[in-house]
Amino acid sequence: MSWVLGVDSGGSGLRFALGSTASDGTSAVTTVATTVSTEPVRTGPSGIDAGQLLARLLPAVDTLLAEAGADPGGDRGGDPGAGGGRSTLSAVAIGAAGMATLGDGLRAELPSALERSLGVRRLALAADAVTAYAGALGQRPGVVVAAGTGMIALGTDLTGWQRADGWGHLLGDCGGGAWIGRAGLEAAMRAYDGRRGGSPALLSRMEAVFGPAPELPGLLYPRTDRPAVLASFAPEVARCAVGDPVAEGIVSTAARHIAEAAAAVCPPSSACEVALTGGLFGLGDPLLVPLRAELAGQLPHATTVSAAADPLGGALLIAGALATNALRLPYDARLLNVPTEQDG
Structure with missing residues (x-):
C-alpha cells in the first residue's frame, strides 16, 4: 500500500x-x-x-x-x-x-x-x-475564488500562477466576509449618526448582535481577531439585503469585487472554468445572484462550476x-x- x-x-x-x-x-x-x-x-x-x-x-x-x-x-x-x-x-x-x-x-x-x-x-x-x-x-486550467473571512482569486494555465487580492482586511480581501461585515457596520453607524448612506435595518441588527452602537468601537478595536468579528456580521448584511437597498448595494458591490478578481486571473483562452469555494458563498442568493450576473458580464466566455x-x-x-x-x-x-x- x-x-x-x-x-x-x-x-x-x-x-x-x-x-x-x-x-x-x-x-x-x-x-x-x-x-x-x-x-x-x-x-x-x-x-x-x-x-x-x-x-x-x-x-x-x-x-x-x-x-x-x-x-x-x-x-x-x-x-x-x-x-x-x-x-x-x-x-x-x-x-x-x-x-x-x-x-x-x-x-x-x-x-x-x-x-x-x-x-x-x-x-x-x-x-x-x-x-x-x-x-x-484538480489539475485543470481555470480560476478558483476562495472566499471566507478574506477573498483571493487564483488562476493558472498550468505554466504559472496568477493571483488577485488576498491581501488581508486592511489592504484588500475586497468582497470577502470581513469586507461585507465592515461595510454593513459602517452603514449601521451612519444610520445611528443620521448621515446619508445609513441603514436603519443594519443598525437594528448590529445592536442586536453587538449591543448599543456607541460601545462598538470599544468592543471591536482591541480584538486581535477583528477580521473574524467583522466577517461574523456578513450573514446579517446578506439577510438585510432582501428588502434593504443599502445592504443590497453592499452585497452587490462585493459581487463586483469578486468577479473583478476572477477576471484578473482568468487564463487567456476561449474557455475558462471558474470555481467558487469557501464559506462566504453559503450566504446564498443575496450574494450568488449578483455574482453570477457580474461573472457573466466580466467573463462571458467563462463557465461557473462546482468545487469538486x-x-x-x-x-x-x-x-x-x-x-x-x-x-x-x-x-x-x-x-x-x-x-x-x-x-x-
Missing part, C-alpha cells in the same frame, strides 16, 4: 487526511482516514512555527495509520526515536494559510525534518489558495500526484514549493 498525507492548516486548526494511491499507477487517491487538531499553528517573527506544526503532524500520522489498519512498526527500520518505526509515506502535501508570506521557516525546516522523522522525501508546501484550487478544479472538493482534498490530491510523478500544477517558490523532487 502506498500512503500519502494531506494537511490543511488554517485559523481554525489543522486537518489531516491519509490516502492511498491507485494501484494502476494513476494519481487517483482514496481517502482512508482523517483527523483534526483544533488549535491553530502559531505564527511569530519568523513566520509559521515549523516545530509546532511538526509536533502536531507526527502523532496525527500515527493515529491515521492505526485507524487505517497499517502497522505503525513500519517497514523502514531506522531509528524509532526519530520516527523510523512509522510506516512509509510516499508523499506529504501541506497547505497553510499564510504560506506565501509567512512560510519561510516551513520551507527551510520541514523538508529535512520530515525526511528524518518519516522518511518522506516527496513534499509539497502550498499556500491554502493552491490547495483550494486543487480541491476545486475542499482544500484538504486538494492537499491530498497534490500528495497523490507528487507520489506518482503526475503533478502538473506549476511549481512556485511561495505558492507551490516542491523542495525535493527526486525519487525517495
